[in-house]
Amino acid sequence: MNVVVTGGAGFIGAHIVDALAERGNLVVAVDDESGGDFQNVYASSVLRRRLDCGNFAAMKELYLKHGIDTVVHCAANAREGTSAFQPDAVTRRNMGAYAATLSAAIAAGVKNVVLFSSMAVYGDQKPPFEEATPPKPVDVYGLNKASMEAMTAQLSGLHGINYVVIRPHNVFGERQSLSDKHRNVVAIFxxxxxxxxxxxxxxxGEQKRAFSYIADSLPCFIAATERCARLHNEIINVGSTEHLTVNQLADAVCEEMGVPSYPRDHLPERPLEVKTAFPTYTKSEKLLDYAESVGWKEGIRRMAAWAKAQGPQKWRNSDPLEIITEKTPKPWIMELE
Ligand SMILES: NC(=O)c1ccc[n+]([C@@H]2O[C@H](COP(=O)([O-])OP(=O)(O)OC[C@H]3O[C@@H](n4cnc5c(N)ncnc54)[C@H](O)[C@@H]3O)[C@@H](O)[C@H]2O)c1
Structure with missing residues (x-):
């Protein structure tokens, strides 16, 4: 395959580009490094392009130049929690950038599209979330992902493209940004x-999530890419079969970081946060051979070892909050001080 991975310098994207390159594909990682860093990409054969995938003309030229047949779209501002406080940035980096990525792909004759959506499309419906349940997002990020899915479905039949939608959830592991104050609770802790x-x-802290270690989910991401034409039109949840509370997660992180009784402050509930969110996984087992070889606990251990090797990181933020009011959680405001 000749593959473009947008967001290829980010956490999930970098794992995907390395795995696809290892399997002998021509891989182009496209990223504007707003949230990621090309240092996350290890494989020397991966072509690195610092580019906004919301640039239609540049993306079309790139697809044609490299004879691209498959696009894996990972690029995003994936800060679900802050999306009510930065709806402009989140919409530009999700729906906006994807419209250009997809439109340029269709115009350049690309046949296969793997879209990274999110469990956020389910909103606060009753878990476990099944793929067939109509989306009912409760935040701007989820609205964007649901619209991106709908746009893909609308255009696929008319323009003759194959697509698979992946709905990952709470993925963590090595190469995840440790410096983003707004997203990914494991890395923030x-x-x-x-x-x-x-x-x-x-x-x-009794919110429940299915925290998913990257090495357990990665084989499904690769299988979805390789089987895109065959799996045409499928929407598939991908992630852990177990769920736990944020309090249990904090215990495990503190233990693996070597500070079991580390202090914790409880803050008011986060606006629009869903209390219990975990999806079904049988479809990923059936279609993508999902099998948990590491599990969340060992995953935390491995990520903690990696994080300690990186050392403490400065907080950075490429997309500042747009709306600061009394509703904005304090830790997000303090970053501006
Ligand atoms: N990590 C998770 O738990 C999780 C859960 C559900 C869904 N997802 C989805 O999976 C995908 C990858 O997530 P991730 O955790 O690796 O995020 P990430 O922030 O590590 O990676 C996203 C990358 O996209 C890049 N990017 C943003 N806007 C861009 C643009 N306009 N042009 C080019 N590059 C751009 C960023 O620089 C970053 O490197 C995202 O679409 C996200 O919504 C992730």
Whole structure:
């Protein structure tokens, strides 16, 4: 395959480009490094292009130049929690950038599209979330992902493209940004511990999620890419079969970081946060051979070892919040001080 991976310098994207390159494909990683870094990409054969995938003309030229047959779209501002406070940035980097990526792909004759959506499309419906359940997002990020899915479905028949939608959930692991204050609770906990800052937990910490280690999900991401034409039109949840609370997660992270009784502050509930969110996984087992070889607990251990090797990181933010009011959670405002 000749593949473009947008967001290829990000956490999931970098794992995908390396795995696809190892399997002998021609791989072009496209990223504007707003949230990722090309240092995340290890394989020397991967072509690195620092580019906004929302640039239609540049993307079309890139597809034609490299004879691209498959696009894996990972690029995003994936900060679900802050999306009510930065709807402009989140919409430009999700729906906006994807419209250009997809439109240029169709115009250049690309046949296969793998779209990274999110469990956020389910909103606060009753878990476990099944793929056939109509989306009912409760935040701007989820609305964007649901619209991106719908746009793909609308254009695929008319223009003759194959697509697979992946709905990952709460993925963590090595190469995840440790410096993003707004997203990925595992990485935030680890960096706060290394920086000597107390952990903060929104609400009572009894929110339930299916935290998923990257090495367990990655084979499904690759299988979806390789089987895109065959799996045409499928929407597939991908991630852990187990779920746990944020309090249990905090215990495990503190233990693996070597500070079992590390202090924790409880803050008011985060606006629009869904309390219990975990999906079904049988479709991923059937269509993508999902099998958990590592599991979340060992995954935390491995990520903690990696994080300690990286050391404490400065907080950085490429997309500042647009709306600061009394509703904005304090830790997000403090970053501006
Ligand atoms: N990590 C998770 O738990 C999770 C869960 C559900 C869905 N997802 C989805 O999976 C995908 C990958 O997530 P991730 O965790 O690797 O995020 P990430 O932030 O690590 O990677 C996203 C990458 O996209 C890049 N990017 C953003 N806007 C761009 C643009 N306009 N042009 C080019 N590059 C751009 C960023 O620089 C970053 O490297 C995203 O679409 C996300 O919504 C992730």
């Amino acid at each position: 680890m960096n706060r511990i290394m920086r000597g800052e107390p952990l903060f937990i929104y609400g009572d």
